[in-house]
Amino acid sequence: MVLNDVSLKFRRGELIGLLGLNGAGKSTLLRILMGLLKPTSGEVYLEGTLLSSLRPLDVARHLAYVPQAHAMTFPYTVRRMVELGRIPHHGVAGRLGAEDRLRVDQAMDRLGLLALAERPVTELSGGEKQRVVLARALAQEAVGLLLDEPMSGLDYGHQLRLMSLLAELAAEGHLVLLTSHRPEEFFSAGHRALILEEAQIVADGPPELIVTAERMSRLYGVSLAQIDHAGKRFFHREESE
Numbered sequence: 001m002v003l004n005d006v007s008l009k010f011r012r013g014e015l016i017g018l019l020g021l022n023g024a025g026k027s028t029l030l031r032i033l034m035g036l037l038k039p040t041s042g043e044v045y046l047e048g049t050l051l052s053s054l055r056p057l058d059v060a061r062h063l064a065y066v067p068q069a070h071a072m073t074f075p076y077t078v079r080r081m082v083e084l085g086r087i088p089h090h091g092v093a094g095r096l097g098a099e100d101r102l103r104v105d106q107a108m109d110r111l112g113l114l115a116l117a118e119r120p121v122t123e124l125s126g127g128e129k130q131r132v133v134l135a136r137a138l139a140q141e142a143v144g145l146l147l148d149e150p151m152s153g154l155d156y157g158h159q160l161r162l163m164s165l166l167a168e169l170a171a172e173g174h175l176v177l178l179t180s181h182r183p184e185e186f187f188s189a190g191h192r193a194l195i196l197e198e199a200q201i202v203a204d205g206p207p208e209l210i211v212t213a214e215r216m217s218r219l220y221g222v223s224l225a226q227i228d229h230a231g232k233r234f235f236h237r238e239e240s241e
């Protein structure tokens, strides 16, 4: 069983980090929340409505999902790819209006993509592609952003910028749920940390109480010490190991 007895409630304005070992079920949980996988028992509700009763485009107006890997087969330009994020608003056959263009430009700007706007996505680096997919999710203007390892492949500067952007989005009222293998990332910016272990949520609460050396040592099976500095927490492997 990938997930068992998981009961969670998410609210607008929350920035939530989901931690867990490889194979713990993090992506599975995001896919269930997006309605891409159906739970064998239990239900997902989106603002009071049963998720499974909504059409995919209706879901996409509320939730945007950025998976871990994205195949980019067609040589669309970066701009065209980000424009696809507007489909939930103007429909599959609809034309882009002024509002759509504005949102696309804003999303590209926030991900630092304006200079790459006319480049075919097939010719981009891994980190650049990742930023395009994130910009497409932003252009979607969904309240909830479900991001599977959004930092992966990004250079250090873009990782830090993305973390600030996600905090900004949460402050603007979005729900941001991301998975990561770097517990430090949530400590300063995240409001809530979740740990998925043995198919269950074993911890759910403020990062300062959950993302501790003791818990991270147990989770990852390496002995860690923590350093708290300037409102941030860092981990390092204990010398004695």
Ligand SMILES: Nc1ncnc2c1ncn2[C@@H]1O[C@H](COP(=O)(O)OP(=O)(O)OP(=O)(O)O)[C@@H](O)[C@H]1O
Pocket: 002, 020, 021, 022, 023, 024, 025, 026, 027, 028, 029, 068
């Ligand atoms: N399509 C699938 N068919 C069968 N089993 C799957 C499928 N996708 C994932 N699994 C299994 O479900 C479990 C959870 O996988 P999931 O991708 O949700 O883990 P994860 O926590 O996101 O891992 P990672 O950190 O490696 O990305 C794993 O044991 C995996 O092998």
